[in-house]
Amino acid sequence: MARPYIYITIEAYGAGNSPYRFCETAPPGSTTPSLYKDLLTEFPRQLSESVKITGGVADSGELTVELLDSNIDGVVDWLTSLFRWLRKPANWLLYDISATDTEVYFQSNTGLGVDVEIFIGGEKLIITSFAFGTTWNVSRGRCETLAQRHGAGDPVLLSSPALYGRRMRFWLAMDNDDAPEEIGGGWAIDGIKFIDALNTWALTGKSQLKYLDRVLDRRPTIGTLNGFAPDQSSILYRFAGPYNRHFQDRYFIQIGDSADSEIVEVTVEDVWTIVTHGVAGTRQRDYNIGDTIRQVWTAHGAYGSFRRQDPGAESSSRDPADWIVDPSAVNILLNLATGKSDIFDFVPDNYTAGKGNYSGLPSGVGIGVRAAELDFDSFLDVWYRAQNVILDGFALTESKPARAVFNNILQLTGFDLTIVNGKLYLGWTRLPLEDEITAAWGVDEILAEEESENVFVPRVECSIDTDISAGAIVFTCRATNGTDVEIVYTAADFPEVFGDAAGLFEVDEKRFTIDARAVIVDLSGSEPEFLRQHALKLLYLIHRPLQRISLYTDLEQRSVQHSDLIAFTYSQIRNLETGTTGVTDLICKIVSKAVDFSEGEIHWEMIAIPGGRQGRIAPSARISSVASNTATVAANRYTETGARGGLPTSDAASFAPGDRVCLQNRAGQTFVTTPAYQTVSSVGTNTITLDGNFGGAAEFSAGYLLQFVNRDDQVLSQYSKFVSLADSTDRTVGSSTQTPWTVGEP
CATH class of the missing domain: 2.40.30 (Elongation Factor Tu (Ef-tu); domain 3)
Structure with a gap:
């Protein structure tokens, strides 16, 4: 294996538009040696995200880096000079500039010149030429920073005003830097420490899932009820500030405190006409002058707050005719992710051409994930498979941490959210299809350790995970009359999969409960089909304890990501299907990945997916x-x-x-x-x-x-592990004695 060369880059810090590469040793074949700064004192320590087999937000990973503050290019304490975020302004802006302006008016010409690198807010700009007076032409968003709107009077600095929050990226080059490979998903610096004894800067970065630490609806529009019609068909209101006009067709207002409140759909008027009472599973209540009112965001009906523009039809228009109301779970997630926060100013909208536009929520309601940091294909792939996953009862009624809101949606749907290749990635576990197997691992891929002299054993451990096993799946839904309803599924509800052994797997104290109040069910007891599908999938995975496998490989397997599927073959693991020792092509899902470059190894955690064959739709x-x-x-x-x-x-x-x-x-x-x-x-x-x-x-x-x-x-x-054309009644393949199809998508 060729020698790996590790380096770290930090957003905004570099020469021109190229970030510096903080390394231990520069690759000998580098074509840009001046970018390499050999200040890395040891290999970075990386803790990866870990995903949940039942769906949810991945546990955030972490990266720790130590950099020596050495003398470089005649500059004493070069890093301290680079990181001087308290440097006084060299100039100030004379007028506002948008995120796309390239002609900038300064208050004077002090400190300015061609090729001078300047910082305004979080953005790095480079002056390209003189225009006239105190006006200069600039290139925007340099060194991986984001072009943003800036206001008159904003300070202009010659150093970055912030190290905290900047994005670190982790790279691997093999002998040269022609095609460096990014490791992990990028980390936002959230810990800074100077170690005097070692003259070292220690930086800790949190995974880009940091976005989920932001608050949704961080600028709520709150007011009071000033009057209402005797039949409560209309209301008078007073807000403390202007309300968000959103798409200017319908609005949703919560009346009363959250413990006893009603959400209503209203028209756009000075006196609001109530179109629909009891929206999103709330109950109509009696109104009182002085009741608290609040603008909220719901997935209800034909005028729901969560909308999209199809791929190829993206625009900055806010005409309702240009948007499609879509209460699907994936669209709600994309709306909340791409919606503008107070920090970012996307112009004109936060989307990627050809992938659709989902950034229709007002500023402050979303969390501001940049379009460039979203794996839209992963979201669209899940959306295509999950168009029946409708959350018509979802409502954002108060300021909440995004992580809690996202986690609720993900647990309800079984989706998992993590970082893959530096981007926010949405996955949806299912019984594996043949072409979804990322790699086949066996004894040749597993690292061994010396147990005794000249005796080496593979570094593999297998355990039985009973923590998440359950015999009943319980959804707490919202009925149309505003009450909570429990829907319980057990193995007895799926005899075609588990047989007629009712009660075999049901253990009262092992109930897996999911908050499904974003789903509205009618009083007859009917429920959306996707709940039944999700319950079947969960029961299939966790109705019996799962096998958890821990192992180590070398760096050659680094392209495998968490959530990937592995075909695992190993002779010393108990096979609970055949009753023997040894498994062949056991399908496992990667739930955790931690890279240790100092040891040249990767530690993996996998969950074995129970045996069974995936039915293939007959072409x-x-x-x-x-x-x-x-x-x-x-x-x-x-x-x-x-x-x-x-x-x-x-x-x-x-x-x-x-x-x-x-x-x-x-x-x-x-x-x-x-x-x-x-x-x-x-x-x-x-x-x-x-x-x-x-x-x-x-x-x-x-x-x-x-x-x-x-x-x-x-x-x-057909494929040896996957068969097709199973009969839907007795689950056989013709008169074959081969393992029958059991359950399909999802």
């Missing part, structure tokens, strides 16, 4: 034409062009080499041919090539269908 294709053994098929008769979440985006792409197919007509009748089936050799753009042409059968032509063969030996041609 179909309608033949348009045939040439020899290759069928050209319709592009999207059975699939969707924009399919996400790992689903195929064309009919041909849903097939895979090795699949066995037969011919059918549109009535579903299978033609008897010789041979009875052909095997897929390759798949192209709207083409499927077989290993033969069904003996020249006339039905191998336009208008007929290619379909899976439903027979015992199809199992041999």
Whole structure:
């Protein structure tokens, strides 16, 4: 293995637009040696995020770095000179500038000149040329800082006014710096210490999940009720300040204290007309002059607060006609994440072109995660799979830490939120699909330690985790009359999966309870299907104690991320399915990853997913034409062009080499041919090539269908761990004795 070279970069600190690279030793092949500062006293200590198997916000990771304050380039105590955040201003702004202005008016020309690096607020700017008077042209958002709006009179400094809160990034270069690889997700500095005895700066960084420590709705609009119609069809109000006009169609107002309050939907008028009483599962109450009122944000109805613009249709418009009301869980999360906080000033909106716009909430309601720091694809993949996960009872009615609000949504849905490759990443655990296996690990990938002289044993431990096992899933929902309703699921509710052994896994003191008040259920007791699906998934995972596996690998496995799926083979782990010792291709989910570069190792924690096979949706294709053994098929008769979440985006792409197919007509009748089936050799753009042409059968032509063969030996041609076409009644694959399909998405 080539020698790894480690370095740290810190937002805003660098030469021009390039951050300094704080290292122990610079890579010998570096093309930019002046950027490397060999001040790192030891390898950084990294604690990674850890995710929860049942869904939720990941536990935040941490990075600790120690930098020697040495003399560099003739500057004594070079780091102290760099970090001088109390430096007095060199100048001041004469006029306001937006986040996109490149011509800046200063109060004087003191301290200014071409190529001079200046700092205004948290932003680094570089002067590019003189314009006129005290006006200079600048380049914005340098050295990984964010271009922001600044006001007249703001101080202009020649050093960064803040080290606290800056983003540290952790990089690995192998012998040269041509293609450095970022490790982890970036850390915001939240601890600064100077160690006099060592002349060292010690910096501690918290994971970028720090955003979740911010408060949602940090500038609440609160007032009093001044009057109301006798039938409570309209209200008079007085706010302490202007209310947020949002999309200027409907608003939601909470009347009364939170313990006994009602949320109403009102029109945009000086005297508000109440359109709907008892919104978001609240009960209509009697009003009193002087009642506290508060503007709130709900997912209720056709005018809900949480809206989006589709990919490709993004704009800065606030015309309601340009936005789609969407009460889905993923859209609510994206709205809260991208919504503006008091710190950031996104212009015109916080979105990435082609990924949709979700930043419609007023300033102060969201937490201000930059679009560049969001993995939109991960959110959209989950949204595509979870469009039925509707939280029509969700309401943000008070200022709350974002972590608590996000965690409630994530536990209710089973999503997990973490940092992957420096970006906020949304995942959704499911029984694994074949192409979702990230890596196969076995004894060759596991580090060994010397137990006795010349005797080495793999560093693997397996334990049984009983802390999260439960026999009942309990959702506390909100009924349409405003009362709380408990919906309880046990194994007895899913006999098709667990059999008819009612009560086998139900233990009263082991109930897994989830706050589901964001879900409205009617008084008949019906509930959204996604709750049933989530309960089944949780019971399948935790109705019996889980196996937790701890192991160590070398740095070669560093590309594996938490939440990834691993196929694990090891001869010394108890196999609780076969009753023997040893597992082969046991599917495990990574829940924790900690990198130790000083030892050249990574410590992993994994949870084994219970045995069972994932049903594959049987692909179909309608033949348009045939040439020899290759069928050209319709592009999207059975699939969707924009399919996400790992689903195929064309009919041909849903097939895979090795699949066995037969011919059918549109009535579903299978033609008897010789041979009875052909095997897929390759798949192209709207083409499927077989290993033969069904003996020249006339039905191998336009208008007929290619379909899976439903027979015992199809199992041999499918993936060894994943089968397809299981019967939905008895869960068998034809008359096969192979392990049956048990439960699918989610």
